[in-house]
Amino acid sequence: MITGTIVKGIAGFYYVKAEDKIFECKARGKFRNVNLIPYIGDLVRIVPEENQVTGSIVEILPRKNLLIRPPVANIDQAIIVFAAKSPDPNLQLLDRFLVLVEEQNLDICICINKIDIDMEKDYEAIKDVYEKAGYKVIVTSTVSNTGIEEIKNELRNRTTVFAGPSGVGKSSLLNKVDPHLKLKTGDISQKVKRGKHTTRHVELLPFKEGGFVLDTPGFSSLSLENIAPNMLQNYFREFNTYRAYCKFSECSHIHEPQCMVKQKLDEGIIDKGRYERYKLIYNELESAKQRRW
Structure with a gap:
């Protein structure tokens, strides 16, 4: 057995980084019997097959935390990305996500992106509200490179979930921070004024300057019903x-x-x-x- 980290999961296959290789693995049936689902970020023990390419997950090690949406385990911090404009910021959605992340006791940074298209600078009032509430807020623009170095410093040597609604520019922002990531980007749907989904699955990506980042699929609603x-x-x-x-x-x-x-x-x-x-x-x-x- 060897120990590794699940970096991606697609259609029942889990890709585990271990000993500087990626193994394509299936989870043993015993996990289904106890209703235990492997998550991206899980530290697991696997048994490689003879080809040293595929294997089986035989044990999921204890987690330090778990987010349900986005579905990821063992995270150090969350950077929650919203746009200043196009789409307009949904503060109800932002507060719901903050509640979910606070519940997991993660470090939190709020990123307000696309400030270059907010000509009235309405984002400044939002920034003030959340800073007074006790959050670190970084304003960014991939056009003017505003805030790029600050985001890079936040990501360095940490495992970070990078989350927010579709169309706010998460993938473009990460590509600007680390061009080696080469994430697919998309446009805003002019019909509904929301982003088109470009991230199709959750994947743990190595950050060039150390650490990992997860660019997660966008979301439009969050359930909090498990919170009393x-x-x-x-x-x-x-x-x-x-x-x-x-x-x-x-x-x-x-x-x-x-x-x-x-x-x-x-x-x-x-x-x-x-x-x-x-x-x-x-x-x-x-x-x-x-x-x-």
Whole structure:
């Protein structure tokens, strides 16, 4: 047996990098029996066949984390990419993704791409909101090379999931950061003003300056139903300083009196848009909880 990392999975085949080679592997049937699915990024033990090209996955080693969408394990950080324009930023979708990544306790960086086509510089207000919430925000343009070195520094020697909606320029951005990646890029659909999918599968790609990056398929919606409503507040960073000062220990920051989070909202310290999106997600999770009962 040898140990390696799953770098790609297509149609039931898993490509495992081990001992400076790539093995095309199938997972043993025992994983199906216990409902265990191999994920990109999994550290696995394989038994190579005599041809030293194919093999079988016989063990999946313990994971340090797991994202369901994009489906990937053992990640150090997430860089969440949205466009300043074309398509317009969907902040509800951004906040949902932040919740999912916060739940996995990953380092997070927000990237606002295509700033060269935002003539009104509306992205500056978005950048300010998320920086005040406690996130690192990098603004980028592949046209002017703005922010390219900053993204390169973030990627160096780390395993990073590079995710965001279709059409925001993830593949183009990665190609600019590391031309050796040679990722396929696409255009915006003029009919629906959304990106056309260019990344068809999740793949762990070696970054020239060290580390790995995953350019993931775009997404348009994210389900959070596995998160308990009372846990949601843990994943809104700007609430953390004030939660302990609420009158009620189980404060949802929605209905209760003497809520410090709502007080800071009234004072303008917590962003109203972020808070409204928190309420929307909270009520959605409560409804899902009631349906399960």
